[in-house]
Structure formats: C-alpha cells, structure tokens
Amino acid sequence: MTEPAPTPRRPQDRILVAIDTAEEARAVDLSRGLAGAVGGIKLGLEFFNAHGPEGVRRVTRATPEETPRGQAPVQQRLFLDLKFHDIPNTVAGAVRGAMQLGPAILNVHAAGGPAMMTAARQAADFQADSLGIVRPMLIAVTVLTSLDDDDLTATGQQGPAAEQVVRLARLTQSCGLDGVVCSAHEITAIRAACGPDFKLIVPGIRPAGAQTGDQKRTMTPGEAVASGADFLVIGRPITGAPNPAEAAAAIAAEIAA
Numbered sequence: 001m002t003e004p005a006p007t008p009r010r011p012q013d014r015i016l017v018a019i020d021t022a023e024e025a026r027a028v029d030l031s032r033g034l035a036g037a038v039g040g041i042k043l044g045l046e047f048f049n050a051h052g053p054e055g056v057r058r059v060t061r062a063t064p065e066e067t068p069r070g071q072a073p074v075q076q077r078l079f080l081d082l083k084f085h086d087i088p089n090t091v092a093g094a095v096r097g098a099m100q101l102g103p104a105i106l107n108v109h110a111a112g113g114p115a116m117m118t119a120a121r122q123a124a125d126f127q128a129d130s131l132g133i134v135r136p137m138l139i140a141v142t143v144l145t146s147l148d149d150d151d152l153t154a155t156g157q158q159g160p161a162a163e164q165v166v167r168l169a170r171l172t173q174s175c176g177l178d179g180v181v182c183s184a185h186e187i188t189a190i191r192a193a194c195g196p197d198f199k200l201i202v203p204g205i206r207p208a209g210a211q212t213g214d215q216k217r218t219m220t221p222g223e224a225v226a227s228g229a230d231f232l233v234i235g236r237p238i239t240g241a242p243n244p245a246e247a248a249a250a251i252a253a254e255i256a257a
C-alpha cells in the first residue's frame with residue numbers, strides 16, 4: 001500500500017488555497033492561475049453542494065483542450081474538505097466514493113468517534129489498493145474554532161475547548177489517521193501530545209500587514225510553520241489578491257525566510 005506524501009518539499013507545497021466560492025468559473029480560473037504556485041486547493045461544502053464531483057473534476061483536472069493556449073493543464077492537488085460525520089459504515093462509503101476524485105487530503109469529524117475514524121482509515125486503505133492509487137492523507141477536525149467553552153457545555157462535551165482539542169487529536173492519532181486541522185494557537189499543544197509526524201493543517205493565516213477579515217486569532221505563514229504547521233490553509237489573502245499567483249509566491253518566500 002502506498003502511503004501519503006510525508007513532508008512538503010518546497011515552501012509553496014505547504015500552501016493549500018481555500019477556494020470558497022460556489023461560482024465554478026471563478027474556481028476554475030483560480031485553480032489554473034495557481035497551478036505550480038501552491039501545494040493544492042481546498043474545495044469544501046459550498047462548492048461541492050453546488051457542483052458535485054463533476055464540478056470538482058473540472059476545477060482540479062483541466063484537459064489540454066480546455067486549457068488556454070500557452071498554459072499547462074492543471075493537475076491541482078485536492079483537499080476535499082467535506083468533514084464526514086456519520087455512522088462508521090456510511091463514512092466508510094463516503095471515503096470510498098470521495099476517493100474516486102483522487103484527493104490528496106480528506107477529512108472527518110473526530111467527534112464521530114473511534115469506530116468511525118477507524119472505518120474511514122480502513123476504507124481508504126482498501127480503496128487505495130483497489131484503485132491502485134496513493135491513499136489520501138486522512139485528517140480530523142477536532143473542535144470547530146467557532147465553538148467556545150460555553151458551546152461545548154451546551155452540547156454536553158467536556159471542555160475547556162483547548163483540552164478537548166488535544167483529547168480528540170490523540171484519539172485521531174490512535175485510530176490511524178494522519179493529523180488534524182487546528183488553529184495556529186493549538187499547534188504547540190498538539191505537537192507535544194502527538195509528536196513530530198502527526199500532520200497539522202492550519203487555517204487562520206494572514207501574511208504580515210494583511211487584512212484579518214473575520215479571522216480573530218491569526219498567525220503569519222512564517223510563524224505558523226516555525227511553530228510546527230505542516231500545511232497552511234489560506235483563502236482570501238491569495239484569492240482576493242489582484243494577482244493570486246504573485247500573492248502565493250510572496251507567501252512562499254515568507255515561509256522560506
């Protein structure tokens with residue numbers, strides 16, 4: 001069985017661009033414009049529910065005929081951010097189905113529990129073997145950063161949130177998943193609990209001087225990588241820039257420095 005790629009080699013490989021739009025033409029433009037400039041793109045529920053698997057294929061895999069003259073066909077690595085959370089049998093089926101799209105990264109909610117996460121891993125191993133492809137990195141969401149300690153109490157979960165994040169990260173690792181999505185401010189605690197090989201995918205990143213928008217606790221790309229992030233999920237600082245590829249290159253240069 002082939003395992004997911006271990007560590008990003010070039011600084012730009014760490015950048016996963018969040019393409020948060022339901023407009024397919026815009027997603028295709030961004031994906032093509034960023035080919036080679038980033039490590040991959042993240043498509044989530046907003047895009048998937050509007051355009052389905054075929055829409056995802058159109059964004060990640062342009063054929064030579066569809067590619068504008070002078071540009072290389074896009075083969076963007078895909079983080080398919082659908083956050084599965086259901087009974088183990090259903091999540092296993094969802095993982096097998098999603099793998100038809102050849103994603104580099106898939107994710108589930110750790111709150112779905114150990115049997116669900118174990119089933120996700122087994123389904124990914126099985127499907128990678130039967131399709132003859134590399135198994136995607138399997139990542140869990142621990143506690144949504146939109147939830148605070150009061151929300152955890154309201155939903156009967158044991159807080160504080162910072163402790164629940166580490167508890168769920170350990171559980172994720174024990175089920176054979178590769179890592180978690182976490183806020184930059186959770187990196188140090190999760191690294192200490194789960195060790196150097198556990199993958200940390202970190203949103204809420206803002207280059208120095210960039211607008212924070214609705215993100216409240218941000219870190220710069222350089223700080224996040226220095227703290228131990230493996231991949232950075234970056235949306236508007238790249239997608240909202242006049243030249244997204246240049247914005248990505250500037251971020252890669254900041255990571256390299």
Ligand code: C5P
Pocket residue numbers: 018019020044144145146181182183203204205213215233234235236237
């Ligand atoms: O535009 P921006 O860089 O803020 O986009 C960040 C991306 O990461 C969005 O797709 C957002 O949904 C996602 N995300 C986040 N915070 C989390 C988990 C995911 O911002 N805790």
